Amino acid sequence: MSNLQDRRSDDRSNAPENAALLVLEDVSRTYRSGPAEVRALDCVSLTIREGEFVSIMGQSGSGKSTLMNVLGCLDRPTAGRYRVAGRDAGGLEADELAALRRETFGFVFQRYNLLSNVSAAENVEVPAIYAGTPPPARRSRANTLLATLGLGDRTHHRPNELSGGQQQRVSIARALMNDPAVVLADEPTGALDSRSSEEVMALLKELHAAGRTVIVITHDPEVAAFAPRRIALRDGRVISDEGSGIAVRPHRPDAAEDGGTVGVAQRLSEAVKTALRSLRANVFRTALTLLGVVIGVAAVVTMLAIGEGSQRDVLSRIEEMGSDLLFVRPGAPGTRTRGDAVATLTVGDAEALAGLDNVLASVPEREGRATLRANGTDYATSITGTNADYPTARSRDVSEGTFFQASDLASYSTVAVLGRTVADNLFPNGGAIGNYVLISGVPFTIIGLLEERGASSFGQDQDDVVLVPITTGFVRLFGRSYLSSLTVRVADTATIAQTESEIVSSLIARHGTEDFQVRNTASLLETVQGTQRTFTILLGSVAAVSLIVGGIGVMNIMLVSVSERTREIGVRMATGARRSDIMLQFSTEALVVGCLGGVIGVLAGVGTALGAARLGTTIALTPEPAILAFCCAVVTGLVFGYLPARQAARMDPVRALATE
Known part of the structure; x- marks a missing residue:
């Protein structure tokens, strides 16, 4: 496991060893359930130092999952103070907490929480996307991590093609992608057989030996025993804290790079890729989403072509009358x-x-x-x-x-x-x-x-x-x-x-x-101009109605998509996605739908207009209606995709991860 000992700062030898990394001071977390108040954590004070291997054990309802969420900056304490490397997490904004998760924590989930429509390597790359790591660098690191964890021949396999143990290894590789100081493992063996459980725990021990701080949340005493330091919870309180699990040299990773200005184009590129994957994952739903936009755009192109042709025909007849x-x-x-x-x-x-x-x-x-x-x-x-x-x-x-x-x-x-x-x-x-x-x-x-x-x-x-x-x-x-x-x-x-x-x-x-x-012939000319305005208003109104109907369809489907992908949103937030990243992702999906629908609609509209011409209808095909219809489709996608994107971006990561 020497390969897991990632890049270290040049000045590590000058840094104080075993400094307090995570400090909770009288932290409480309460929830409202109707008139009743549930106290999941009750005045918990706890210090975890750099390089410790700690297990937090307790039965269901003891507060261990809530404690993990607070430790991982997925949730905020109701009372008390929580500091990460001396930084008070209680006063941070949502995007600042996302940055803290991205730079400090790597999550290993009980149910793996892998994205089903991408490969193992692409799952591992997710945290690096939000850290702004260039694609070649993150692909290389993902392949290296998977090879180190014995999955070098499974990099292109999707989660449904992997065993439970292999999926958990992918989850561990993802947790290590940004070289975090802390690995948080939530029931890492809960869905595994005994052999796979031993392998996963052995991996966690090697990570600790490499200098990382490892925190395991479990209800199993045998799993908890792997950790030199064992903390027990009951009714939201710490009832015991035994042992000490300090590594010889704690792991201090380099600061994660933020995307910055260069990252904007990269984030947009990743959003487009994610959008295309999502659309491919459910072809039938995508077709229904596109249908409304296609019909609206095709109607605009066809009607304007026929209307323009009819208008020219009428004008030529009026001119023959002496305009x-x-x-x-x-x-x-x-x-x-x-x-x-x-x-x-x-x-x-x-x-x-x-x-x-x-x-x-x-x-x-x-x-x-x-x-x-x-x-x-x-x-x-x-x-x-x-x-x-x-x-x-x-x-x-x-x-x-x-x-x-x-x-x-x-x-x-x-x-x-x-x-x-x-x-x-x-x-x-x-x-x-x-x-x-x-x-x-x-x-x-x-x-x-x-x-x-x-x-x-x-x-x-x-x-x-x-x-x-x-x-x-x-x-x-x-x-x-x-x-x-x-x-x-x-x-x-x-x-x-x-x-x-x-x-x-x-x-x-x-x-x-x-x-x-x-x-x-002023009166005749006024009639001609009035006719032109009437045609424009009529066709514009019908086109607007068609596109609005298509836009409502986009919004409905996007809202369904957000609902179905709630857990995915939680995973992305846990791995460091900002609200703007989630907003961009779902807005881009709506934009892609608008663009695809616009292109297909323009082609369908031109084809329909040409078909009408073969039946004897006078048409006039010009580029302006097609450009206008396409632009309207794009704007429609953005406008009607905003609400679902905003809803996704404002989700609570804890609730999103808990969604079935």
């Missing part, structure tokens, strides 16, 4: 005009407006009605004279043939473009292009057919129209050279108000007075 158009009508503001009652707009006005910034097209229009005749059929319809920019301004091209060009306007060509309704009535068997149609007795050549539009929002048939060059219309059809209206299409709707002001200024300068009216 980027300005209409100039004749007549002073505030007056109502009908037909050709007012003649204030000219083709020159249209040409002047076409030169303004942000104007994509400026189209003069003169409207009238006429009777068409072709193939012996008469048909009355609307006639519109316009220029070659009409398809650009109205976002309406020809489906067959061509539209008239600037040269047709300059040469006063008698050409016409028919709407589908007119063409079907005059040429029911097709073949309209290239034929002639008489408009008010004037023959026009049909050069194209307009795209079908169907009925407008007011019920008007938008295909019941004939377009002719406006110059030809003035000469052959309308008789007077003035316009019914001007239609202006802007390039950027964001500055449509400024463009409208420029149009007004330009026309006033040309006319010398405001004898016209400009109407925009």
Whole structure:
């Protein structure tokens, strides 16, 4: 067992031998059970020196377990004073007590208290994790300790693959991991057969011989007899204290290193590893936990993709109705005009407006009605004279043939473009292009057919129209050279108000007075913007509900996990875990659930959206909804994981260890 004699301070020879290490002065510990008060310890005064081998014996209810908890800084005395190496433990905060346990004590439990989902070596490493020991160093030390204790070939085995004696040896190796000054063994042979019990006690004797202070809590007189100093308890009081168990050279280990700044990243890394192990340990429960987050995230991604696609589709339809158009009508503001009652707009006005910034097209229009005749059929319809920019301004091209060009306007060509309704009535068997149609007795050549539009929002048939060059219309059809209206299409709707002001200024300068009216599509644009806001609020609300439901699921499962792993939490606290370590561990588990659920949910949402697209639904996949949904999943995991993590961090280590 010479290998168990770990690193010693260089100045050991200068330190006083057998100094008082653990000192209890009139320590009492009482518990409340309803109106009754139970006194587990009653004015116990006791001094244990460095290098002693002490057994504390007593029957059930004698107070020996309570005394062990107080000695190991797992519990606080109700009255009296307890000092560890001269340091008053009664005034220490929870994390300071954790540091004291981590640096001074190594616990050997009756039921081993090994973590079931990790290997023997990883169980041994636990105290070193909270001491901030780098992974390579702690792995090397764990393997060395296990090899020294005869378990070199069992380092990768889990507890359920080890015998009781082997598990207790792993527990002893864990107690020695941080090279503690004191080894506290609680009923170390209580769950072992006689042979294994002798081996464990022999190990404890060797630890004492190496200079460590060893305290054994037992009810068995034979086990107590192994210790040179024997203390007996009854009813919370010391009834006897016999013998002396001072080692020749007491063991004074180097101070345990704290994680410090470097330890933050290491602690986070260990928390992530622990979280993944915990999630793997119960795959079904993990799947249920993830399901709520996955559904919430997938719903957000899918709904926003479909909503964005539908929104774009609606906006494109609204734009076709003229959300980027300005209409100039004749007549002073505030007056109502009908037909050709007012003649204030000219083709020159249209040409002047076409030169303004942000104007994509400026189209003069003169409207009238006429009777068409072709193939012996008469048909009355609307006639519109316009220029070659009409398809650009109205976002309406020809489906067959061509539209008239600037040269047709300059040469006063008698050409016409028919709407589908007119063409079907005059040429029911097709073949309209290239034929002639008489408009008010004037023959026009049909050069194209307009795209079908169907009925407008007011019920008007938008295909019941004939377009002719406006110059030809003035000469052959309308008789007077003035316009019914001007239609202006802007390039950027964001500055449509400024463009409208420029149009007004330009026309006033040309006319010398405001004898016209400009109407925009502000109400239509407001409707579009309102629709966008409604979509956003609706989808955001549904997404929030979905994620909240998923978050509640995470919190419920995490609370169950905390309840099931209470003993594990107690073991981690006993081996030196701070409250922040426990908080970090369970918060990280919730964070991992949020991240995994977010990733899977995004993939599921994209897949669902693509499936909807194959069924004919309009979608628009953009990275922003996926990023937003993932971030929300992460935040949801953190927010709803806080309460379970806080509950775990505030547990009493004594009660946690006593949990079945």
